[in-house]
Amino acid sequence: MKHPVDVHVGMRARQRRWMVGMTQQQLGEKVGIKFQQIQKYETGMNRISASRLWDIAAALDVPISYFFEGLDGAEDLAANAESNARPKGDLFADKEALELVRSYYSIPEAQRRRLFDLARVLSDAA
Structure with a gap:
């Protein structure tokens, strides 16, 4: 077991x-x-x-x-x-969450930071 x-x-x-x-x-x-x-x-x-x-x-x-x-x-x-x-x-x-995080970290750092800021703004708006 x-x-x-x-x-x-x-x-x-x-x-x-x-x-x-x-x-x-x-x-x-x-x-x-x-x-x-x-x-x-x-x-x-x-x-x-x-x-x-x-x-x-x-x-x-x-x-x-x-x-x-x-x-x-x-x-x-x-x-x-x-x-x-x-x-x-x-x-x-959750496989989808893993895939999202993996994709996120494959983005170049400067763009990743901007994407993170956008996601934060969108989540605050919801």
Whole structure:
């Protein structure tokens, strides 16, 4: 049975991998494992060891703590695991939101800043 923490850590790894535009194959090559193992990590089917998490964090250019962000409490984890729901407030579990953020960061910085200012003005107007 999948442990909710393993599912969360795997989900965060998948989100980050997707955000940087890396395939499972590419991540597997960077950390020295097959892409099938990356798949199992990302679904929470297999638990990521501390040393492997260290390697994955380095390959994805994030601190280890990144993978644990958003973990609230044992009660929330258990409820999410039982209902197969995404954690409350987990915007990045939505593929469209991930795609939007990824596209946003691919825009040159000066234009991105102007787009951000426009979005802020539009949200204030709504």
